[in-house]
Amino acid sequence: MNDAEYQRFTDAASQCQMTNAAFLAYAVDKAARDLSRTAAEIATEREVLDEVFAARRHLGRIHGLFNQVAKALNSGADAPHLDAAAQAVLNAARRMEDAADTLLAHRDGGCPA
Secondary structure (H helix, E strand, O other): OOHHHHHHHHHHHHHOOOOHHHHHHHHHHHHHHOHHHHHHHHHHHHHHHHHHHHHHHHHHHHHHHHHHHHHHHHOOOOOOOHHHHHHHHHHHHHHHHHHHHHHHHHHHOOOOO
């Protein structure tokens, strides 16, 4: 648990007028009573994170391909659709960044920036 998570945990316990131990025991018991919901929430977040990391890997590969395009252009090759391809990659990167921001805001209990 990092410092921000611990602070959120202790603030929640305090707001409920419970000790940290009592709040944790209550939260664990509540999660254990509805395992299908608990598992679904955990799985959903894990699946989303897996997709974000996969998208990041794909963007890394695209970066390598753009380096090859730059090398070809420097050798005199023609790339008539380069601007459209670059714009599509930029749009994908922005969507990925927005999705990551939304995921983090949801995880932290806040609103997306």
